Amino acid sequence: MNLTRLTVVVAGLLAALLAAPTARAQGLDRAGLIANLCGNAGAMGEAAAVLTGLAMSGDAADRAFAVPLARAVIDRKLACDDAGAVLTESGLDAVTRAPRAAAGEPRTPVLSLKNRATYEQVDAALALRAAPEAAQRAAALKTLERRPALIPEGLLDAAAASEPDAGLKADIETLAQTAALTAADPAARIRALARIADNPSRRALTQVSALTADPAYAASPEFRAAVDEATARIGRGIAVGDVLATAYNGLSFASILFMAAIGLAIIFGLMGVINLAQGELIMIGAYVTWLVQQGLRVVAPSLLDWYLVLAIPIAFVVTAAIGIALEASLLRHLYKRPLMSLLATWAVSLFLMNLVRVVFGTQNLQFETPFYVTGGVPVIGDFIFTWNRMFAIAFAVVTLALTWGLVRRTPFGLNIRAVTQNRDMAACIGIPTRRVDMMAFGLGSGLAGLAGLALSPIYSVNPQMGQNFIIDAFMVVVLGGVGTIAGTVVAALGIGQINVLIEPLWGAVAAKVIVLLMIIAFLQWRPEGLFAVKGRRK
């Protein structure tokens, strides 16, 4: 932001120095350019062509004049009025670069989709040539890289020639070689092929395989070999990328299923209570996360980016407390009547949902997206590693480790397992089963709260969100075998992966049906699920 402003100021100063009409050596019609920028889609297209020309050639003064224009149009920071236009960010007149305010009711032109792509390209081209900071030029190069076909010919050579930063210069030359696929020189084309094959993707494959129709493919054996080699390499890269992408998608879906189901597995496994309010506890976890975010905004804005981490204990404690209160006040009295407890938890689910609706409203909550859950990095082929999914996966792994440790390695966990296996015998040897129930219910609810936190960067958070998860969660718990953590993990991984494998073949609707049929068939064969707890359960 500041850098942009700096660019604007620098450009403004330069323009002011050279503003005298006689100083315009190349005769750039500045007023005409601004008028076109304020015109219709066609005029804006013409203006883009002029700006592209400036990025390629033209004198440095005109280029400096042009630098802020494309960005201002993209950001709608160009206010057009009868006297021309004003760059609203710096408050300068677009033509003279003298400070003035826009007169009357200024219009801010909206870019058509086609022009938007062009202007982004022009902005990057101008920045690559004229931005003062190396980082800005590197960012501009990244933008240009997205659409190598649209890079005006000669731009990269000119930029490389004037680039002072050695590393960036090398990057520009690399891109220039990639862009040389359609060049006349066969050697340059073969180099370009090798460069393209370094970053395999379906787009690259389409681009390269089109070359088999090129006259050079039949004429030159070297070129032919290079094309075939590049095609094969890209094909391998895509295959690897596809396998990784499927595994990653499956894992990410599995992590969501696991987070939604783990709390339920403990509650259902231990007490046989079908807790239909589990989805709402997930929702409350997400709302607590939002409240933490809002609190940080007021109390400690510098920590705002870390709200997802800071909210972990709070989301857990709040939902666990709700769970314990629920157990103590309601479910405790219904243990002998499982159907009643099912109805009671359903009522609780409706109550919580409507309570949240009345308090917060029905709209989707506005979450900050910190840098660690934004965007993704392309890895290989068409596989993009998205950070919000990775956050959920990592979160699920840590939750799994902690839950496993708690159940397997602590006295409390020992009690839970004892009660799960044989409630009466556990009571006989002095385990306070009622207290264990209460604490386990709290643990299960707290885990649901954590699920809400982990899901907030992926899904919309609103009062209904819990309902999406409850069926899937039960599916996982029943398939996994009631009350086993290992079963929950395996079932989540299995359902997640099978879903992801089926979806591209027969569509999302069929995937859901097929997975359900498979689970029904499996339960016919093994009603106790994947991993049955050995012991006398009733």
Place this chain on the structure above:
Amino acid sequence: MVNITRRSLLQASGLAAVGLASPLSAPAFLRNAQAQSGPVKLGCLFSSSGTMANLEGRLNYVVKMAADEINAKGGVNGRTIDVLVSDPASDWPLYAQSAKQMLQQEKVSALFGCWTSVSRKTVLPVVEQENGLLYYPLHFEGDENSKNVVYVNSPPASSVLPAVDYLMGEEGVSAKRFFMLGSDYVWPRTINKQLKGYFKSKGIKESAWKEEYVPFGFTNFQTLVNQIRAFADEGGGQPVVILTVVGNSIPDFMREFANQGILATDIPVLGLDMVEADLEGLDTAKLVGHLNCWAYLQNAKGPANEAFLKNWAAYVKAKNVPFSGTVSIDPMVSAYDSVHLWAMAAAKAGSFDVPEVSKAFAGLTFDCPSGYKISMTGENNYVARGVFIGSVNDKQGFDILWQSKDTPKPVPFSPYG
């Protein structure tokens, strides 16, 4: 025979008794259940709970606001308007049940309601049987023309097709390939069927489009966005996504789309059901440039829109409405138009009887907040509306990219499917 009659009579009277006695009893959501002879009653069929609550819920308040406006000017035919609200809870059969209750017990003069086409389809037989009148404020798939439904918003020929034309044209992106992604129900399937017919009529080959559907409430779009990328990278011209998923699937799709690094300049998304409210809670900086098409956008120019926005903000503040006073979406305006169109027809007919009111439709015009003068003819129950194409901006709203010169004549039945 006697038994059955008696039983059904008992049931009906029992239901009526429950409905009248306790406004809080489970399925009878009518809040304003006292039968009065004074004011004329209008009924709302918009969900305040379930997946559609965030979108439909606000329409209840718009209808009330429009009724208040009319009441402030003395009502219709000397009677004030009383608006009854129900909550069909995003449960499609419940819309029909609520409609029946409103028409039979409350004797409402007109119903305003439904968002999804599937809910309209369930209400349709009820309004036809009871000879009621339903004002439907959403743009939809067309191919329907009941004398008991007023289609206040546009059929595809005057909403979707102009937008697709824009995308295919020079000024748009010269789109050549189309990925159609929708929720699995009647509206997306019919729209896509018509679009395919339209593409065929334009000489586009079948290999240039792909169709995928997801279940209602679907949220995990990772694999589908992968598929869209693969489709786009096959080459063969500019790809676009025509999105007909509804409800909370929209923000979840857009979030995944942006996270996988796809910009509107790479693959633009035309979200046919996407409104400002769907962008709440999204970081729209990465979504700038994606499109929607409606008969109204909040940024529409003109005094009618300024007045509407001001009234809505004031109404939200005064009545403590649980929705944003600064967001105004097409179905809100369409619901607002609906009430005024009904009032004008009733005033013109000098009656509240459905057949009389229907006869008065021909020649009605209304200054819609969109800036267009919307009108009805006697030919059918469609309303001629303007067309806007909006482009997502970084402030969770839509800029107007293109708008029609006038209001195209609505074509109920599509020639393309």
